[in-house]
Amino acid sequence: MSGFLEIRGLSARLAGTGQRLLRSVDISLPAGSVRGLVGESGAGKSMIGKAVLGVLPKAVEVIEGEILLDGQDLQKVSPAERRRLIGAKAALIPQDPLTALNPSRRIGPQITDRLVDILGWTKARAATRALEVLAEVSIPEPERIMRLYPHELSGGMRQRILIASAFAAEPKLIVADEPTTALDVTVQKQILKLISELQARHGTALLFVTHDLGVVSKVCDTLSVLYAGKVVEDTTVERFFAAPQHGYSSALLAATPRHTDPSSSLKPVPREVLDAVAAEVAASDAAWRPSGGARG
Amino acid sequence: MMLLRQTVSRLITTLITLFGVAVIVFVVIRVVPGNPIAMMLPPGASETDIERLKTLYGLDKSIFEQFVIWFGNVLHGDFGTSISTRQPVLSLVLDRLPATLELSIMALVMAVAIGGALAVLGTRFRGRKTEAGIDVANGIGLSIPDFLWGLALILLFGVLWPVFQISGRVSPRLELPFTNQFYLFESLARLRFDITADLLSHMFMPALALALPLAAIISQLLKQSLKETVNLDYSVLARTKGYSETKVILSEALPNSILPTLTLVGVQFTFLIGGTVIIERLFSYEGLGNMAIDAVINRDLPLIQGIVILFAILFTFVNLAVDMTYAFLNPKLRHA
Numbered sequence: 001m002s003g004f005l006e007i008r009g010l011s012a013r014l015a016g017t018g019q020r021l022l023r024s025v026d027i028s029l030p031a032g033s034v035r036g037l038v039g040e041s042g043a044g045k046s047m048i049g050k051a052v053l054g055v056l057p058k059a060v061e062v063i064e065g066e067i068l069l070d071g072q073d074l075q076k077v078s079p080a081e082r083r084r085l086i087g088a089k090a091a092l093i094p095q096d097p098l099t100a101l102n103p104s105r106r107i108g109p110q111i112t113d114r115l116v117d118i119l120g121w122t123k124a125r126a127a128t129r130a131l132e133v134l135a136e137v138s139i140p141e142p143e144r145i146m147r148l149y150p151h152e153l154s155g156g157m158r159q160r161i162l163i164a165s166a167f168a169a170e171p172k173l174i175v176a177d178e179p180t181t182a183l184d185v186t187v188q189k190q191i192l193k194l195i196s197e198l199q200a201r202h203g204t205a206l207l208f209v210t211h212d213l214g215v216v217s218k219v220c221d222t223l224s225v226l227y228a229g230k231v232v233e234d235t236t237v238e239r240f241f242a243a244p245q246h247g248y249s250s251a252l253l254a255a256t257p258r259h260t261d262p263s264s265s266l267k268p269v270p271r272e273v274l275d276a277v278a279a280e281v282a283a284s285d286a287a288w289r290p291s292g293g294a295r296g
Numbered sequence: 297m298m299l300l301r302q303t304v305s306r307l308i309t310t311l312i313t314l315f316g317v318a319v320i321v322f323v324v325i326r327v328v329p330g331n332p333i334a335m336m337l338p339p340g341a342s343e344t345d346i347e348r349l350k351t352l353y354g355l356d357k358s359i360f361e362q363f364v365i366w367f368g369n370v371l372h373g374d375f376g377t378s379i380s381t382r383q384p385v386l387s388l389v390l391d392r393l394p395a396t397l398e399l400s401i402m403a404l405v406m407a408v409a410i411g412g413a414l415a416v417l418g419t420r421f422r423g424r425k426t427e428a429g430i431d432v433a434n435g436i437g438l439s440i441p442d443f444l445w446g447l448a449l450i451l452l453f454g455v456l457w458p459v460f461q462i463s464g465r466v467s468p469r470l471e472l473p474f475t476n477q478f479y480l481f482e483s484l485a486r487l488r489f490d491i492t493a494d495l496l497s498h499m500f501m502p503a504l505a506l507a508l509p510l511a512a513i514i515s516q517l518l519k520q521s522l523k524e525t526v527n528l529d530y531s532v533l534a535r536t537k538g539y540s541e542t543k544v545i546l547s548e549a550l551p552n553s554i555l556p557t558l559t560l561v562g563v564q565f566t567f568l569i570g571g572t573v574i575i576e577r578l579f580s581y582e583g584l585g586n587m588a589i590d591a592v593i594n595r596d597l598p599l600i601q602g603i604v605i606l607f608a609i610l611f612t613f614v615n616l617a618v619d620m621t622y623a624f625l626n627p628k629l630r631h632a
């Protein structure tokens with residue numbers, strides 16, 4: 001079975017130092033399902049999301065591997081075609097609603113721009129659609145809100161708007177990169193629930209980047225545990241919480257406080273577990289040979 | 297309420313500044329050596345003739361007395377009479393102002409167009425040879441002053457490849473049907489595009505000379521700001537929507553990068569206006585700056601005073617215009 005999003009053997013490195021950031025990552029995401037990406041800070045979670053959406057930093061180069069979106073290899077099409085594909089089929093729910101909206105543009109155009117400029121809708125149709133999705137994320141007085149500037153709205157409101165904007169074009173895939181960490185604890189739960197509901201209603205595949213295993217248990221169907229850019233465990237949520245296969249996964253799970261507020265941070269993973277997983281990464285690095293030539 | 301208080305306090309500071317400028321100019325041009333009366337009379341004029349003229353122009357009184365008289369008249373809108381031309385200073389100065397304004401604004405437009413285009417280009421091709429080339433161009437633009445650009449342009453377009461007019465404001469052979477001194481605007485309004493073309497041909501080199509240093513500053517600052525802005529979250533989000541790099545720069549980054557650049561451009565624009573003095577002389581352009589040099593050569597005290605005050609007022613207006621544009625462009629200020 002092949003998913004709506006298929007990442008196969010994706011490796012990436014820093015152009016300057018050659019440091020590897022992603023190590024033969026395989027991820028399969030069927031249409032309509034939710035996959036969590038977990039791992040410590042710097043593990044490469046956001047990097048995978050960026051690779052999928054075609055916004056890797058200039059300093060990062062893909063060495064090998066494929067990213068198939070709806071069956072099309074993003075590395076094999078022209079840059080313009082790749083942008084259009086991604087814009088039409090995928091969307092991002094960003095981490096920080098305070099910086100993800102353009103401060104000098106009104107809310108309305110920031111929702112409708114993709115529909116009009118990339119998908120070729122009429123302005124009227126796009127505006128109607130924007131009102132529809134804003135209502136769906138429980139924004140009161142959507143007509144008025146669309147004329148405001150971002151600074152006139154709270155962080156929670158802005159994140160709702162960004163969620164609405166992500167769902168506006170009915171994408172088949174949404175990448176959510178820690179969509180609640182920048183918000184107040186009280187708002188976090190609402191936003192999480194909202195994303196989950198919308199995802200289920202629209203049947204959108206969701207790649208959900210998070211630190212928080214509690215969130216994973218609520219939102220995700222499957223998850224990938226990352227360490228140093230390597231997927232150390234790829235499993236379903238039930239199996240993960242019942243019996244994690246990898247030592248690093250068990251340590252992560254053991255370190256997560258249960259039934260407490262989601263903002264409490266992870267307890268440190270024990271030293272010996274980290275050493276073991278680092279050794280495993282080093283061993284797989286030694287065994288790894290690039291299959292294709294390095295891409296410049 | 298806030299706005300009213302700000303406006304009033306701003307008005308007061310402006311008036312104090314203008315008064316200070318008036319005092320300084322008044323004193324300085326009277327203590328530097330050089331006698332306006334001597335310039336008017338043939339060599340060997342008698343002592344009594346000199347005394348008579350001194351009394352006529354009030355130059356026999358103390359500087360303080362002279363200032364009080366002059367200032368009192370200015371408050372009534374009378375800037376005195378030019379010694380060298382024997383015409384009212386105010387009408388002389390206002391007659392020349394439009395020429396200088398047209399030149400300065402043309403230079404500003406050129407600077408913004410050149411600087412803006414280079415900044416966008418440099419951001420689009422950041423980290424590549426194009427950007428390096430633009431950096432070098434900015435360096436050159438910044439380190440050569442406007443009058444040297446003027447000389448270089450005269451050499452290039454006046455001598456080697458004579459396509460532009462080298463001197464004056466308009467060709468005398470054209471019959472000017474004008475009712476005011478804003479030739480450029482009037483020629484456009486009257487659809488006399490032949491005259492517009494002639495005016496532009498005269499204006500091109502002096503305006504470009506004034507524009508180049510400012511263009512370099514704009515290019516450098518705007519590029520720096522754009523390069524930061526294209527990496528911000530909202531720019532990245534726009535890329536995921538399917539926008540091209542150029543579109544991201546123009547519609548996401550540019551509106552946010554203009555603001556930080558604007559304040560400095562305002563200050564630099566006043567320098568540019570100051571630069572018209574030498575540039576107008578160089579290109580025999582009949583503007584305020586050119587008249588200022590004549591006035592200084594002739595020690596025409598009332599005229600110098602009038603010109604300097606007018607320049608000071610002009611600078612104040614430029615700063616005001618910049619602040620207003622700033623408030624207009626900044627949504628946070630606009631709704632506060």
Ligand SMILES: Nc1ncnc2c1ncn2[C@@H]1O[C@H](COP(=O)(O)OP(=O)(O)OP(=O)(O)O)[C@@H](O)[C@H]1O
Pocket residue numbers: 014021039040041042043044045046047048057059060211
């Ligand atoms: N713009 C960049 N240039 C160079 N290296 C980068 C850049 N962004 C991230 N990295 C590096 O890539 C690696 C993976 O970063 P990534 O942002 O994917 O981590 P993450 O798992 O999302 O962490 P976090 O939980 O802190 O968001 C890190 O080692 C980081 O230092």
Ligand SMILES: [Mg+2]
Pocket residue numbers: 045046047177
């Ligand atoms: Mg991250």
